[in-house]
Amino acid sequence: MEEKGIKGLLIDYEYCTGCYTCVVACAQEYNWPEGISGIKVMEIVENLPGGKHYLVYLPFPTEVCTLCASRTKKGLEPACVKHCMAGCMKYGTISELAEEMGTKKRMVLYRPR
Amino acid sequence: MKRKERKLIKTTTWSAGPGCHGGCGVIAHIEDGRLIKIEGDKEHPWNQGRLCARILAMKQYIEHPSRLRRPMINTGERGKGKWKEVSWDEAFDYIEKKMKAIRDEYGPESMIFAMGTGRDIGPWICMLAYAYGSPNVMFALSGNACYSPRIAALDTFQGDYCVFDAAQWLQKRYDEPRFKVPECMIVWGYNIHATCPDNLFGHWIVDLMKRGTKIISIDPRLSWFASRAKYWLRIRPGTDSALAMGFLYVIIKEGLYDKNFLNNWTNGAHLIRKDTNKLLRESDIIPEGKNDNFVAWDEKEKRPIVWDTSILEYRPYVKSPMITGNCKIKTIDGKLVVCHTVWDAFCKKVFEYDPEKVSIITGVPAKDIIEAARFYGKGKPASIHWGVPIDMTPNITPLCHAIASMWALTGNLDIPGGNVFSRFAFDAVAYALPGAEGVIKLKSKEQDLPRIGADKYGPFRKFIWRCQTDTAFEQIFTKKPYPIKGMWIQTCNPLAGIGMDPKKWEEALKRLDFVVGVDLFMTPTMEYADVVLPAATFLEKDGVRSWWVPLQSINKALSVNECKSDAEINFELAKRFDPDFKWNTLEELFDEIIKPSGLKFKELKEKVWVFPPEGHPSHPYHRHEKGLLRPDRRPGFQTPSGRFELYSILREEWGLEPMPFHEEPPFTPISRPDLAKDYPLILSTGRRSPVYFYSEHRMIPWLRHLDPDPVVEIHPETAKEYGITNGEWVFVENWMGRARFKAKVTPVVPQWMVMAAHGWWFPEKKGEENELYGVWESNINQLIPMNAHGKDGLGAPIKHLLCKIYRA
Structure with a gap:
């Protein structure tokens, strides 16, 4: 029954603006040297039919992401989620987040390492 | 082991630090006088707990090994980097002597007070200029x-x-x-x-x-x-x-x-x-x-x-x-x-x-x-x-x-x-801004008469209490109607960021008898100062912020060596220049600024923000x-x-035209087909980076890693036409000069336009011996002229010039 409590990160990539807050919030929290962070942000320029494009920024949790276990056990949100300026990141149990994912398009759910 | 005591200090962001116009509520975590981390204040209605990358990197900013920490006097030729650390008293005495000599010989208006963007600097640079007696505050x-x-x-x-x-x-x-x-x-x-x-x-x-x-x-x-x-x-x-x-x-x-x-x-x-x-x-x-x-x-x-x-x-x-x-x-x-x-x-x-x-x-x-x-x-x-x-x-x-x-x-x-x-x-209102008269003002209307450009341009007589920048800049060279002998440059970097035609700015700085610089880091511009004073970040100072709503306080959380806030620095010198200076302490001045709220500064500090x-x-x-x-x-x-x-x-x-209309800008393929023959692409600049504010932050490792190089965005078809591949170094050039950028081949720009990043210099390079941190390598402003403003003295063609591109 432990499976039920597994945590994840839900990203609404319609609203991620690519501000890099999550990257630096993580670096500050864990004092990472530059270049290492629990999260990276990718810029994707989608080519669409008719010469159109869609610009996406997509945060991606890396191998060093612990979902801020040290913070969440104190009842705090992960540092990236707390500071995200677009409010497009959510921390919770996989099942809660999966349910939320069903209510809105352009979402991605991560279960990091 | 005993845990260190952690203090949580609620305050308001404003530059110096993030570079921006501030307003976010933050909580600074302090142990033993050091910043451990900074977090957004969830209760604050402005940002509701959220923060940007630049604020979250404040720890690296505050503790940066290159931070200016003590006043310095230039002992050799300007630009050669012969700096000597001195005490604040020595620095203040030296500045007082030099600036009083200029005032005695040429009049207070021959000193220009130059500032950068709208940070917590406007009131204090005006306070100093006005106490000295000069109306010539310049947004550069x-x-x-x-x-x-x-x-x-x-x-x-x-x-x-x-x-x-x-x-x-x-x-x-x-x-x-x-x-x-x-x-x-x-x-x-x-x-x-x-x-x-x-x-x-x-x-x-x-x-x-x-x-x-x-x-x-x-x-x-x-x-x-x-x-x-x-x-x-x-x-x-x-x-x-x-x-x-x-x-x-x-x-x-x-x-x-x-x-x-x-x-x-x-x-x-x-x-x-x-x-x-x-x-x-x-x-x-x-x-x-x-x-x-x-x-x-x-x-x-x-x-x-x-x-x-x-x-x-x-x-x-x-x-x-x-x-x-x-x-x-x-x-x-x-x-x-x-x-x-x-x-x-x-x-x-x-x-x-x-x-x-x-x-x-x-x-x-x-x-x-x-x-x-x-x-x-x-x-x-x-x-x-x-x-x-x-x-x-x-x-x-x-x-x-x-x-x-x-x-x-x-x-x-x-x-x-x-x-x-x-x-x-x-x-x-702290100081005279468009449409408002503040607590800090010139002593008399007469003192405002020599303000450069006010005689020529209507908006400068009615709303904008600064000099018209291009006119003031020219006056450094022409000396007419009166000579400009010195410049006080505070949180302002015309060689790398705010100055168009920056090599001419270098020339202008060389012509001045005396230059004071106030900043947090050495910059290309600071290398041309006679004295450099170390300023504080927003976490290292007290302050008030009434820039729209709410009314906010900035509450000091820590100190860094001998750094002082812009307000403190200017307050000390204002007292020296004006024997009738009205306030004894900064707190008295803060009290007067926020008086309409019915609060004392001490009370505002407790509340941090308050709505009218x-x-x-x-x-x-x-x-x-x-x-x-x-x-x-x-x-x-x-x-x-x-x-x-x-x-x-x-x-x-x-x-001037009393109703709206369109006028083609001065350097476009339509207005200058002659230039467009050699320079067929529209050059636009100033696209912002989320991790930088203008010419700031290039030395902050967490931020620089995210945007490491000066970039020019080029459409894939255009890149193909010029044989340029993604990531390659290219020159962007026009009749004014050229600058070097890394090509980012991307369809986000149209085929007929390139977008070049602005504000680039390289703090990791040498500043002395006129190397100026590589400021001439990738400074796009070298392609943009001064003196192309509108008929009312306002505006500049910064978003629409012409250029060509080629592989470096």
């Missing part, structure tokens, strides 16, 4: 082309500045029942993810989008907004005024304007003489009539009536005079003059810009212009947010006039979810109807006519 950008032109423009036509409404005036924000989410928002030349300029939190627009707001994006680049917009108008840079006129065309032709607002709150009914094309004034028709009263036509009685600006009513009283049509009026010299209304003249001007014509000028399809204009015109409510590209064109003021007429005529001014007046909280109450002029909405905007408390606006001016009285008096 050509054409003063950042924000103050927009503010001055709105002060001219509507009396107060306004911004898009995100309920930022209200403690409960979006949950406040009075607030309405706009149906439509025009985002005009603004890119969300990168920085929060103009004293707004950029992501408020994302908050609105999540609540249903649909976006019209006006941008040559595929910005984040453009990508998500209902309508994206890919405009040719510099043609915004034509587009705004096209919007007005559709709004007026299709009757999407608010007739009540037109009749009651604009000067649309006032008469223009057809013989002179000027406003008919009471003094034209009545011998004792006043020049500042205007005339309208009473259709029922067939007679002229006077708009009395002292009571803001018609004499004899008529509710709605003629809004469209001609009339004949006898003037005091016996002539019968044909007149028409301002509204007719305004419409005539607007109707020169049909969507087909606007499409040819702007490159935006006519269908898109029509549909977007309809969507905005029908949006209830609808708002507009504009970015700095609006300032960065010489035709800035007519452009603002056209855009402001859009929100005024559609009835979106000072309504929930529209464009809302932004008054200083409690009307607590309902009924105060700095609290929304509908203030022109309630009589909250004017000193006489009559309903209306703070303009000469008391109405929103579709025809600007001040512009007429200044000899």
Whole structure:
């Protein structure tokens, strides 16, 4: 029954603006040297039919992401989620987040390492 | 082991530090006087716990090994880097002696006080300049082309500045029942993810989008907004005024304007003489009539009536005079003059810009212009947010006039979810800003007389209490009408960021007898100073912030070596320069600035932020109807006519076009086909980076890693044409000079334009021996001239030059 409590990160990539807050919030929290962070942000320029494009920024949790276990056990949100300026990141149990994912398009759910 | 005691200090961001215009609530975690981390304050209504990358990197900023920590005096030739650390007393004594000598010999006006963008610096540099006796405070950008032109423009036509409404005036924000989410928002030349300029939190627009707001994006680049917009108008840079006129065309032709607002709150009914094309004034028709009263036509009685600006009513009283049509009026010299209304003249001007014509000028399809204009015109409510590209064109003021007429005529001014007046909280104003007189001011009007450019440019006499930058810059070389001998440069970096034609700035600095620099790091500009003083970040100082709402305090959380706040530095010297200096301590001055709030600085520090109450002029909405905007408390606006001016009285008096229009900028393929032959691409600059503010932050490792190189964006087809591959170094060049950039091949830019990053220098390189941290390698401003500002001294062609590109 432990499976039920597994945590994840839900990203609404319609609203991620690519501000890099999550990257630096993580670096500050864990004092990472530059270049290492629990999260990276990718810029994707989608080519669409008719010469159109869609610009996406997509945060991606890396191998060093612990979902801020040290913070969440104190009842705090992960540092990236707390500071995200677009409010497009959510921390919770996989099942809660999966349910939320069903209510809105352009979402991605991560279960990091 | 005993845990160290951690103090949590609530404070407000403002630069120095993030570089931006501040306002976010933060909690600084301090142990043993060191910053452990900084977090957003969830209770703070401004940012609601959120923060940007630059604030989150404050630890690296504060503790950076290259931070200036002690005052330094240049012991050799300027630019050679022979610095000696000295005590504050030595530095202050040296500066006092040198600056007093200049004042004695040449007069106080021969010292210019140069500042950068709108951070916590304006009051303090004015305080110092005014205590010294100089009116020459300079915002060092050509054409003063950042924000103050927009503010001055709105002060001219509507009396107060306004911004898009995100309920930022209200403690409960979006949950406040009075607030309405706009149906439509025009985002005009603004890119969300990168920085929060103009004293707004950029992501408020994302908050609105999540609540249903649909976006019209006006941008040559595929910005984040453009990508998500209902309508994206890919405009040719510099043609915004034509587009705004096209919007007005559709709004007026299709009757999407608010007739009540037109009749009651604009000067649309006032008469223009057809013989002179000027406003008919009471003094034209009545011998004792006043020049500042205007005339309208009473259709029922067939007679002229006077708009009395002292009571803001018609004499004899008529509710709605003629809004469209001609009339004949006898003037005091016996002539019968044909007149028409301002509204007719305004419409005539607007109707020169049909969507087909606007499409040819702007490159935006006519269908898109029509549909977007309809969507905005029908949006209830609808708002507009504009970015700095609006300032960065010489035709800035007519452009603002056209855009402001859009929100005024559609009835979106000072309504929930529209464009809302932004008054200083409690009307607590620290220093003279456009449209406001502050606590810190010159001692007399006489002291203001030598202010450079004020004699030439109307807005500088009425709203902008700075020098006209290009004129002041030229005066360094011409020495006319009086020589410039010294410059105080504070948090301002003209060689790397704010200066156009920066090699000429280097020349200008060399010509000065004495230069003082105040900054947090050595910069290319600081290398040309005789003395450099180390300034503090916002975490290292106390301060007040009344830049709109709420009123906020900055609460000191720690100290770094001998760094002092800009306010402290300038306060000490102001006392030395002015024997009658009014305040004994900074706290006394803070108390006086925030006096209208009824609070003492100590009390504000406890609260950190406080909102003005309902009924105060700095609290929304509908203030022109309630009589909250004017000193006489009559309903209306703070303009000469008391109405929103579709025809600007001040512009007429200044000899400038009183109604909006489009003018092609000076260096485009249309205005300069001769140059376009050799330089076929449009060069646009100034795209923001989320991790930098202008020329700052290149030395902060967490930030630099995310945006490591100066980049020029090139469309894939264009790159192919010039044989350029992604990631390759290229030169961007025109008749002024060239700069080196890393190519980012991306379809976000159109084929006919490149976008070059700005503010680049390399703190990791050497500063001394005139190496200046590689500032000439990738400084795009080398391709942009000074002195190309508009007729009112404002604006600069920073977004639309011409260039060619080739592999380096």
